[in-house]
Amino acid sequence: MTGRHAAPMPDSIRRFMGTTAAHPARGVVCPWCRASVQQPCVIPSSGKQPGRVHQQRMDAWAQLTACCTTCQVTPGVPCHTDGRALDNGRVHAARHAEAEVTAA
Template sequence: MTRHIAAPMPESIRHFMRAGQHPARSTTCPWCHAGAHKPCVIRSSGTPSVNVHHSRKDAWARLTACCTTCQVAPGVPCHKDGRELDGGAVHAVRHSEAEATAA
């Protein structure tokens, strides 16, 4: 019997292995609580979804990009008139910035 020992995968190789996945999967989903690098799940049935929840995309954009609309740094929630956007939402331009950063 042959015994295989798994070696840790270098981050440089891991990036290319996950190239077909949306970069937002690197964060935990606040909607369905799927872990990092795991697919989002449909909450009612628990089956994996092929799509990434919008709230996960928002969380990823908040962590990785600056917002040019409200002038905040990565990790800081977007705001309008001094109040944080509802539900942790981000401005649309922040999604564009995050995608440009990931590319």
């Protein structure tokens, strides 16, 4: 055999196969730029893609998928400090860590 040839791949599968894995937070709508599920985040003023997921989208994903070990809330419940929800939908760092473990 003198060379390797790639097997043909249907376009319906090829679009899901990228060179890099998408962040699991792309499974939710971005609250900042309103990017749809599985679509990359964009900078609203310019329409350019920043190359990473917005922090607000990562917070929304963590809140939806993981328990918070800091404030002891279940998935879907906002994080809180002293009974008050964190500003702008933010979550504790421990919840991000838990979401990453859950996604792996």
